[in-house]
Amino acid sequence: KQEVTQIPAALSVPEGENLVLNCSFTDSAIYNLQWFRQDPGKGLTSLLLIQSSQREQTSGRLNASLDKSSGRSTLYIAASQPGDSATYLCAVDSWGKLQFGAGTQVVVTP
Amino acid sequence: NAGVTQTPKFQVLKTGQSMTLQCAQDMNHEYMSWYRQDPGMGLRLIHYSVGAGITDQGEVPNGYNVSRSTTEDFPLRLLSAAPSQTSVYFCASRKGQSYEQYFGPGTRLTVT
Numbered sequence: 758k759q760e761v762t763q764i765p766a767a768l769s770v771p772e773g774e775n776l777v778l779n780c781s782f783t784d785s786a787i788y789n790l791q792w793f794r795q796d797p798g799k800g801l802t803s804l805l806l807i808q809s810s811q812r813e814q815t816s817g818r819l820n821a822s823l824d825k826s827s828g829r830s831t832l833y834i835a836a837s838q839p840g841d842s843a844t845y846l847c848a849v850d851s852w853g854k855l856q857f858g859a860g861t862q863v864v865v866t867p
Numbered sequence: 868n869a870g871v872t873q874t875p876k877f878q879v880l881k882t883g884q885s886m887t888l889q890c891a892q893d894m895n896h897e898y899m900s901w902y903r904q905d906p907g908m909g910l911r912l913i914h915y916s917v918g919a920g921i922t923d924q925g926e927v928p929n930g931y932n933v934s935r936s937t938t939e940d941f942p943l944r945l946l947s948a949a950p951s952q953t954s955v956y957f958c959a960s961r962k963g964q965s966y967e968q969y970f971g972p973g974t975r976l977t978v979t
Binding site: 788789791793799800801802803806808846848850853854855856857858859860 | 871898900902907908909910911912915917925926957959964965966967968969970971972973
C-alpha cells in the first residue's frame with residue numbers, strides 16, 4: 758500500500774527566506790505527483806503537477822522536483838512572503854487513486 | 868466556469884439520518900472523487916469515478932454510496948449517519964489521470 762509522508766509537519770520562517778518542503782512515498786510505481794495548497798477552512802488549490810517521466814516543474818516562485826527511484830519530491834518556494842502561509846500537501850497518483858500526505862503547515866512571519 | 872461546486876456548505880445531522888452531499892463540475896471532467904478530511908488523518912478517498920456509470924471504492928467507503936449518472940454530477944449519499952462521519956467532505960475532479968485535480972470548497976458535516 759502506498760504511504761505518503763511529509764516532514765516537517767510544521768515550519769515557521771521569516772519573510773524572504775526560501776522554503777523547502779519534503780514529500781516521500783513508499784512505492785515508486787507512481788503515475789504522477791501533485792502539490793496543493795490549503796488555506797484554513799478552504800478547499801485545496803493545485804500548485805504543480807509532475808508526471809512520472811518528469812524531473813521537475815516550475816511555476817513562478819515555485820519549483821517542484823521528483824526523484825521516483827528514491828521516492829521523494831521537494832517543493833521549493835523562493836523568497837517567501839506572508840501570503841505563502843498555508844498548509845501544503847502532496848498527493849501521489851498510484852493506479853488512478855490519489856494518496857495524500859498529512860501536509861506541512863507553513864507560517865511566514867513579516 | 869464555476870469549477871467544482873458543493874452543496875451544502877454546512878450540515879448538522881442526527882445519528883441515523885440520511886442525506887446526500889451534492890457535487891457538480893462544469894469542466895467536462897471524466898474523473899471525480901470524494902474525500903474526507905479529518906484532523907491528523909489527512910485526506911482519505913471515499914469513492915471515485917472515471918466516467919458516467921463507473922464508480923469504485925476508495926480507502927474508506929463504508930457507510931457511503933455514490934452513483935454517476937451524468938458527467939457533471941457525483942452525489943455522495945450517507946445511508947445512516949454516525950458520529951464517526953463528522954468530517955469535512957471534499958469533492959474533486961480532473962480531466963483524466965494525467966491532469967491536475969481540482970477541488971470544491973468542501974462541506975462541513977457534524978453528526979450528533
